[in-house]
Amino acid sequence: MKCRVCRGKAVIAVRRHNANFCRSHFLEHVRRQVERTIDDYKMFGSDDRLVLGVSGGKDSLALWDILTGLGYRVDGVYLHLGIGEYSSESLTLSQRFALTRNLRLEVVDLTVEYGFAVPEAAAASHRTPCSACGLSKRYSLNKVAAERGYDVLVMGHNLDDEAATLFSNVLGWNVEYLGRQHPVLPSTEDGLCKKVKPLIRVAERETAAYAILAGIDYEVEECPMAAGNTINRYKEWLNRLEEQSPGIKANFLFGFLERGSPLFEVSDDIALRICSNCGQPTTGDVCAFCRLQQVTISRRQDG
C-alpha cells in the first residue's frame, strides 16, 4: 500500500477518496479537508475571535490542533457534565492539551454553575441522557460564546455525526430540524452566536487516525451514558452501507446540503423571545434549559 502523494509506505486507506496516505500526507489531507470546508462555507476569517467546544474526545482535540496549525487563534470551552470518572478524565486530557500548547481553556461546571449534572437531569426529566446532555451543551456553550464576545462558536461534529443526525431527521421527517441542519448557523440579534462545523468532511475513523498520528492524547473510553443512543446505532448502519459503497455517507450528507437543504429552509420570521428566567433566546416564555433545571431541582426537593 503506497501513499498517493509520495509513493512511500501508506499507513491508512481512505476508500471514498480511493487513496492511501503515509502519516504526514494523511495529516496534510485532513487539514486540507478542514481548510476547504472553512472556505467553501465562509465559516470565519483570521480576524474572527473563535471559541471551540472541547470535550476531550478525538474530534474536538483534533480540530483544535488543525485550526491552530492553520494559524487561527482559537480558545476552548469545556463543559463538565458531571458524568463520574468519564467527565473528570476528559477534563484532565483537555486541560493537558491546552497547557502543553499554551491555549486558553475555560471550564464550565454544570453542577457548580447550574446546580445539576446530566445523569440527574435525565432521570428527573424523563429525557434520554444524550438529550439532556445535548440541550445543556447547546445552551451553555452558546452562553459562554455570546457573553464573552466571541464571533464564532466552533463545534467538532464530524461526517459520521452529521450523516447520522440527517438520517435520524429523515426517518422521522423532522422538517424543522432538517431546515436547521447546516454547517453554518448565523448569529442572531437575540443572542445566538454564529455556530460552525468545520470537521464535516472528515469521517470519525479519520479524526481518530488523525489524533493518533498527530500524537494527541484523547479520551478513548466511551461515555457510560451512551448505551442505547440511537445516533450511534444509525452510525453503525451507515458504516455498513459505507463498507459496501464507499462514499455513500458523504454523498448522503453533501447531496442534502447542496440540493435537499434549501427545500427545508426555515423562515426568518420565527421571532425569538428572551427567556423570562435567564435572558437567553427562546421561542417560548421559559427556555428549555431553564425548564430542565427547574424540573431537576424540584424533583430533588420533592425527595
Ligand code: SF4
Ligand atoms: S454519550 Fe450522550 S450523555 Fe454522553 S457525552 Fe455524549 S451526548 Fe452526552
Ligand SMILES: [Zn+2]
Ligand atoms: Zn506520503
Ligand SMILES: [Zn+2]
Ligand atoms: Zn432560560
